[in-house]
Amino acid sequence: MANVTIFGAGYVGVPTGAHFARTHTVTVYDPDARKVQSINDVIEKKSDSLHIHEKGLIELLQENHENIHATSDILEALEDPEIIFIAVGTPPNEKGRANLKYVCAAAEQIAKNIKNDCVVLNKSTVPPGTAYLVKEIIENNRVNDVKISVGSCPEFLAEGTAIEDLRTPDRIVYGCDDQDALDRVTDFFLYLHGKATLCPMSTVSSEVTKYAANALLATKISFMNSLAMLCDSIGANVREVQDGVGKDTRIGRKFLNASMGYGGSCFPKDTMAIAEYGQLFKSPLEIIESTIKVNDKTTNYFTEKIIETFGSDLSGKNFIVWGIGFKARTDDLRESKPVQVAKELMDRGAHVHIYDTVAGALTNFVNENNCYEGKFTLHHEQYEMVSEAIDGLVIGNEHEKFRNLNIKILKIMRGKHIYDGKNILNNRLIKDLIASGFTYKSIGKDSVASEIEKNKLISFLKNEYMD
Ligand SMILES: NC(=O)c1ccc[n+]([C@@H]2O[C@H](COP(=O)([O-])OP(=O)(O)OC[C@H]3O[C@@H](n4cnc5c(N)ncnc54)[C@H](O)[C@@H]3O)[C@@H](O)[C@H]2O)c1
Numbered sequence: 001m002a003n004v005t006i007f008g009a010g011y012v013g014v015p016t017g018a019h020f021a022r023t024h025t026v027t028v029y030d031p032d033a034r035k036v037q038s039i040n041d042v043i044e045k046k047s048d049s050l051h052i053h054e055k056g057l058i059e060l061l062q063e064n065h066e067n068i069h070a071t072s073d074i075l076e077a078l079e080d081p082e083i084i085f086i087a088v089g090t091p092p093n094e095k096g097r098a099n100l101k102y103v104c105a106a107a108e109q110i111a112k113n114i115k116n117d118c119v120v121l122n123k124s125t126v127p128p129g130t131a132y133l134v135k136e137i138i139e140n141n142r143v144n145d146v147k148i149s150v151g152s153c154p155e156f157l158a159e160g161t162a163i164e165d166l167r168t169p170d171r172i173v174y175g176c177d178d179q180d181a182l183d184r185v186t187d188f189f190l191y192l193h194g195k196a197t198l199c200p201m202s203t204v205s206s207e208v209t210k211y212a213a214n215a216l217l218a219t220k221i222s223f224m225n226s227l228a229m230l231c232d233s234i235g236a237n238v239r240e241v242q243d244g245v246g247k248d249t250r251i252g253r254k255f256l257n258a259s260m261g262y263g264g265s266c267f268p269k270d271t272m273a274i275a276e277y278g279q280l281f282k283s284p285l286e287i288i289e290s291t292i293k294v295n296d297k298t299t300n301y302f303t304e305k306i307i308e309t310f311g312s313d314l315s316g317k318n319f320i321v322w323g324i325g326f327k328a329r330t331d332d333l334r335e336s337k338p339v340q341v342a343k344e345l346m347d348r349g350a351h352v353h354i355y356d357t358v359a360g361a362l363t364n365f366v367n368e369n370n371c372y373e374g375k376f377t378l379h380h381e382q383y384e385m386v387s388e389a390i391d392g393l394v395i396g397n398e399h400e401k402f403r404n405l406n407i408k409i410l411k412i413m414r415g416k417h418i419y420d421g422k423n424i425l426n427n428r429l430i431k432d433l434i435a436s437g438f439t440y441k442s443i444g445k446d447s448v449a450s451e452i453e454k455n456k457l458i459s460f461l462k463n464e465y466m467d
């Protein structure tokens with residue numbers, strides 16, 4: 001059992017802390033006293049709501065209550081940690097580079113307050129080399145005569161499944177150039193996981209691995225999104241293509257779902273950050289640069305489908321958006337594509353009715369978009385906003401509640417238009433919708449709702465492929 005301190009009580013810090021507390025003693029430090037209070041109240045069972053929404057997190061914190069607490073007192077946080085994880089934000093700056101100010105601030109705080117030897121591991125997603133910078137900051141500001149090793153330990157959890165991802169990780173990547181420290185980290189993780197999952201390496205390789213993983217996953221999505229746009233123009237169904245391609249185990253089915261684009265706090269920022277890093281090192285990452293371009297293009301492609309139906313001025317139109325979080329089961333709206341689409345609709349004069357299964361997503365929407373006040377209405381029931389004043393329904397994320405539409409209720413809408421931003425409706429339902437007078441638009445599956453233009457393809461081939 002080791003004493004661990006985690007810097008940052010966010011979507012990574014709290015779930016990671018709760019998970020480590022299964023076998024270690026954990027202190028979560030965050031200067032934001034409101035977050036600290038929220039965590040401690042949950043741990044002490046004084047409250048059952050946290051400042052972030054993550055399935056199973058409250059239960060895990062309460063299960064491991066004897067081993068975890070949060071604090072905003074830096075001295076308490078650095079009482080005697082053997083390992084410190086930095087899990088503070090690295091948001092993009094105006095150039096698309098990861099902003100390191102929170103990481104550097106954490107390093108300085110550690111340097112000025114630590115009283116014992118320890119290993120500092122960076123869990124935040126950072127440009128390769130950051131651990132060396134953290135080490136330099138600590139050495140330059142260190143007050144006490146202690147040995148501090150610094151390494152990298154990137155996090156691969158996904159929001160909404162964080163607790164399960166942490167419990168059964170595919171691998172745990174960590175790097176430290178100091179072999180003693182690396183061995184201590186290995187021991188720490190062996191307490192929690194089997195040896196097979198451990199993936200020790202050099203510090204800088206570990207930092208690169210995090211960006212590589214996110215960029216490759218994002219590339220799978222953009223790759224399919226490019227093909228989805230082609231599928232729409234020739235009458236193929238991208239869903240079938242995804243299955244056909246994904247069943248090749250060398251490729252794998254995961255992250256091949258075409259959608260209105262990937263969002264969230266990670267893929268958009270991390271693809272941008274590593275592409276920018278490659279440019280700075282005169283090693284451009286052209287594939288990742290294309291991934292980013294395709295992602296932006298796909299979102300516009302989806303929005304254009306709505307504009308094609310109604311024209312560019314949407315004054316007097318009313319839309320429903322189901323699912324506002326960047327994916328199902330999260331309150332996180334960072335780089336959320338459904339938010340982007342909702343804003344576009346409101347900018348063009350429409351009124352938007354928003355529903356999400358996570359109440360916190362609605363609260364965050366209000367807090368982050370008060371400049372749109374009066375242009376949207378929030379709803380806590382999925383069908384309560386359906387009326388004859390509605391012109392179209394946008395499916396914003398992949399929650400299973402949005403997969404089985406109640407056509408009987410929706411039929412009342414004056415505009416019978418469904419825009420499936422995540423391609424989640426199945427063929428049978430789409431056909432039922434068409435039979436009930438709806439139109440259906442997606443990303444690469446429109447052919448389910450329309451006749452395949454065989455003659456168009458034949459004449460194209462005759463013109464372009466026959467000498
Ligand atoms: N969110 C994810 O799913 C995810 C997954 C893997 C990796 N990451 C990476 O992990 C890092 C954290 O992401 P997040 O989503 O948890 O961010 P977040 O914004 O939810 O949380 C960051 C927390 O750090 C706190 N903080 C700021 N300065 C601090 C300091 N000096 N000391 C202690 N705490 C401080 C903030 O108050 C905030 O609570 C980022 O680099 C991100 O890219 C995120």
Ligand SMILES: O=c1ccn([C@@H]2O[C@H](COP(=O)(O)OP(=O)(O)O[C@H]3O[C@H](CO)[C@@H](O)[C@H](O)[C@H]3O)[C@@H](O)[C@H]2O)c(=O)[nH]1
Pocket residue numbers: 125155156157158159160214217221254255256257258259260261262263264265266267270326327
């Ligand atoms: O086939 C797919 C899979 C995902 N998405 C979209 O991609 C985005 C990201 O989804 P997901 O990866 O599930 O969520 P995140 O919580 O952002 O997790 C990613 O980003 C984290 C932060 O770096 C990593 O730790 C995780 O491993 C990585 O999956 C969302 O908008 C999804 O809707 C698709 O469009 N198609």
